Amino acid sequence: AQSVTQLGSHVSVSEGALVLLRCNYSSSVPPYLFWYVQYPNQGLQLLLKYTSAATLVKGINGFEAEFKKSETSFHLTKPSAHMSDAAEYFCAVSASLSGGYNKLIFGAGTRLAVHP
Amino acid sequence: GAVVSQHPSWVICKSGTSVKIECRSLDFQATTMFWYRQFPKQSLMLMATSNEGSKATYEQGVEKDKFLINHASLTLSTLTVTSAHPEDSSFYICSARGQGSSGANVLTFGAGSRLTVL
Numbered sequence: 001a002q003s004v005t006q007l008g009s010h011v012s013v014s015e016g017a018l019v020l021l022r023c024n025y026s027s028s029v030p031p032y033l034f035w036y037v038q039y040p041n042q043g044l045q046l047l048l049k050y051t052s053a054a055t056l057v058k059g060i061n062g063f064e065a066e067f068k069k070s071e072t073s074f075h076l077t078k079p080s081a082h083m084s085d086a087a088e089y090f091c092a093v094s095a096s097l098s099g100g101y102n103k104l105i106f107g108a109g110t111r112l113a114v115h116p
Numbered sequence: 117g118a119v120v121s122q123h124p125s126w127v128i129c130k131s132g133t134s135v136k137i138e139c140r141s142l143d144f145q146a147t148t149m150f151w152y153r154q155f156p157k158q159s160l161m162l163m164a165t166s167n168e169g170s171k172a173t174y175e176q177g178v179e180k181d182k183f184l185i186n187h188a189s190l191t192l193s194t195l196t197v198t199s200a201h202p203e204d205s206s207f208y209i210c211s212a213r214g215q216g217s218s219g220a221n222v223l224t225f226g227a228g229s230r231l232t233v234l
Contacts, residue, residue, distance in 0.1 A: 036225075043122070043209055043227035044160075090159060094223075103150050104211070104223075106160045 002027045002093045004107035012113040019078040021110050023065075023091030026072065033074040034092040034104065035065055044090065050074060061085070086114045117143050118216045122209070122226030129200055130234055137195045137229045139210035144222060145190035146212035151183075154207040154228075166193055190214075200233040207231075 007022040025031055032051050036044040048059025055067040065076045074091060088111050092104040119142040129135050139149055148167050152160040164180075166172035166187035174180045182204075184196040193212075197204050209228040216222040 041230070044225040046225075103162055103165055104160075105162070106152075108159045 002031065002095060002105050004091050004093050004105055006089075006091050006107035006110050008110055009108065010111050010113065012115065013081045015083055015114055015116055016080050019063075019076070019081045019085065019112065021076040021089050021091075021112065023074045023076065023107060024072050025074060025091070025093045027093055027095065029095045032094040032102075033065075033067060034094070035059065035063070035074075035076045036090045036092065038088045038090065038109075040087075047076070047089075081112075081114045083114050083116070086112055088112075117218075118214075118222040118224045119143055120146075120210065120212045120224045120226040122229055124229055125227060126230050126232075128232045128234065131201050132199055134196055134198045135200055135231060137197075137208055137210075137231075139193045139195070139212065139226050141191045141212045141214060141224075144212075144214045144216050146193070146214040147190065148213040149187055149193035150211045150213070151185060151193075151195050152209045152211070154209060156207075160209060163195075197231065200231070202233045205231055205233045 003026045005024045034049045035047040047063050048057045050057050050067045058064045063078045088109050090109050091107040094104045095102045121140045123138045151163045154160045163178045164172045164174045166185050168187050168190050172185035187193040207228050207230050211225040213223045
């Protein structure tokens with residue numbers, strides 16, 4: 001079984017400050033890990049994913065995440081927040097599967113607010 | 117590449133009617149499609165997994181007679197909410213898994229369909 005825990009349902013940062021969104025996972029098999037962003041009334045946009053290659057993954061919009069197996073974590077960071085980063089962020093885990101991705105299990109989400 | 121189109125994006129219907137939502141992979145063949153449901157301010161909950169040409173596998177607690185899923189081709193899956201009621205109002209999102217034009221495995225989400233049942 002797999003699960004994801006996102007610590008902090010709401011995170012608020014100042015524009016230009018570091019963004020840190022926390023994600024811990026549980027998986028009985030080697031995981032694939034994902035971060036998605038969702039703007040109001042829109043679908044999901046993939047920020048980045050870990051699929052057992054480099055543990056430090058760089059994504060779009062300046063985001064990156066580091067896979068730490070010993071800590072079962074996959075925290076999302078961005079050095080400098082921008083107003084446009086305000087959105088809902090979801091961490092997701094999937095069992096690695098030869099031939100493709102398996103179903104994704106999502107965390108509860110973290111709403112990021114960025115204030116001037 | 118690897119684009120998934122979901123239609124309609126918004127739908128309002130009367131209680132008791134049925135609504136069909138389509139999920140299409142535009143530039144790749146989707147061997148598997150996943151259907152999720154998202155309540156306001158909540159996360160995505162997997163409803164079912166469908167493989168092309170076979171019956172969908174539903175998650176525990178999801179009524180398969182209520183949420184009919186068809187995956188008759190490698191580019192199209194449909195979710196039909198039968199005899200919809202206000203509690204079925206939600207945001208439904210599909211994702212498709214397959215191989216892109218480069219041969220790499222892809223997993224792409226549709227933009228979602230917001231259903232409101234009056």
